[in-house]
Amino acid sequence: MGKLDGKVAVITGAAVGLGAGIAEAFVKHGAKICMINRSARVEETAERLRKQYNAQIITAIADVSNREQVEEAVKKTVDTFGAVHIACCNAGVCQLAPFEQMTDEMFDFHINVNIKGAWNTCKAVIPYMLQQHSGSIVIASSVTGDIVADAGEAAYATTKAALVGLTKCLAVEYAARNIRVNCTQLGYARTPMVEGMAAESNPADPEKAIRDIALGVPMGRLAQPVEVGELTAFLASDEASYITGAQIVIDGGSTLPETMSMGTN
Ligand SMILES: NC(=O)c1ccc[n+]([C@@H]2O[C@H](COP(=O)([O-])OP(=O)(O)OC[C@H]3O[C@@H](n4cnc5c(N)ncnc54)[C@H](O)[C@@H]3O)[C@@H](O)[C@H]2O)c1
Incomplete structure (x- = not known):
């Protein structure tokens, strides 16, 4: 019995990287999934996972910054599998530049994909979750922005910190209606x-x-992408039924050291 048996999930940005790792963990734990991505490459990843796990997977080509495309992808999921219980807002972008060379267009690009992408995904799934009186949303924030940052990440860090705010507000707003919202903070x-x-x-x-x-x-x-997938699967599952509004760091301890020189190691 898998922890996601009977669950239907949408995963954005699922073609490669962490989205593919999340998709793998989800099908391993029994979920039916819709892998959403802006590029058609997602179908190759889906086909690999179908073969490997005999999994029920559909794909949808959608740009998360486009509300209509995300709504269409979620509708396709519900039409195919009959419900949507889980949303993983994973799609994101990161471009580095010194702040004084970072253009407003670059900033808008990060806002549109990273913040509005998660916003659009939540907007698209929550009406279905309200109808079925349950749901779980896991948002990919980062240690970047909320906890640490490297030079050149001003746009990215701003958007990833903003997602903690979105997580907390939606968690408190929907807690009494049985929709949980959490975020992961990867190193x-x-x-x-x-x-x-x-x-x-x-x-x-x-x-x-x-x-x-x-x-x-x-x-x-x-981290291995599938390790992030396992955390996401746990937060999405009923095993995490009393966890909402949480920001869970998964970083191999990278935000722990006070210095790189002091101590007995
Ligand atoms: N990799 C890391 O170390 C790391 C650390 C912390 C947080 N994160 C977050 O995890 C998420 C995934 O990161 P990743 O490293 O796998 O990224 P990636 O660039 O390797 O993969 C991102 C995927 O999202 C897709 N995508 C990008 N923009 C999209 C859009 N507008 N609409 C739909 N799909 C889109 C891409 O095509 C790709 O398949 C991001 O939100 C990122 O900020 C990553």
């Missing part, structure tokens, strides 16, 4: 997003930039 996992950031941070040697991330992590490594 670093190796994904196409992080490979892109590494190339921007150290164009001469992006692999070094990725290796060096691990030096600042007490566990000495980056």
Whole structure:
């Protein structure tokens, strides 16, 4: 018996990276899922998971910054599987630039995908969740913005911190109507997003930039996407039935050290 047996979930940004890891954990735990992505590449990932887990998966091509496209994807999910119990607002973007070179267009791009994408997904699923008197939403925030930041992340950090606010407000607003809303705060996992950031941070040697991330992590490594998937599956499941409005850090301890030089290690 899987912790997500009988549940139907939509997962945004599911083609690659963490979204693919979340999709894998969800089907492993028995969920039927709709993998939403702006690119058609999501169908390749879905086909791999269907074969590997004999899973019930549909895909929908949608840009999360476009409300109508997200609503259409959620409707397709309900038409196919009869309900939507879980939404994972995972799709996100990150472009680095020094603040004085960061354009308003770049800022708007982050707001539209990272904040409005989650907003649109919540808007699309909550009416169905209210009708069925239950639901669970998991939003991909980050340690970036709310807890830490690196130079060049002003737009990204702003949007990821904002998602904590969205999580808390929706959690309190819908608690009595049995819709739980939580967010995950990941440190670093190796994904196409992080490979892109590494190339921007150290164009001469992006692999070094990725290796060096691990030096600042007490566990000495980056997260695997499926580890984030497991946390998301737990928060989405009935096992987390008394958890709402929580922000759960998953970072291998990266936000713990006070210094890189003091202490007995
Ligand atoms: N990778 C990390 O270390 C890390 C750390 C903290 C938080 N996060 C967050 O986790 C989420 C996923 O990150 P990732 O590293 O897997 O990113 P990624 O860039 O590797 O993958 C993102 C996926 O989302 C899709 N996507 C992007 N914009 C979209 C849009 N407008 N509409 C629909 N789909 C869209 C992409 O096509 C891609 O499939 C993001 O919200 C990110 O901010 C990532």
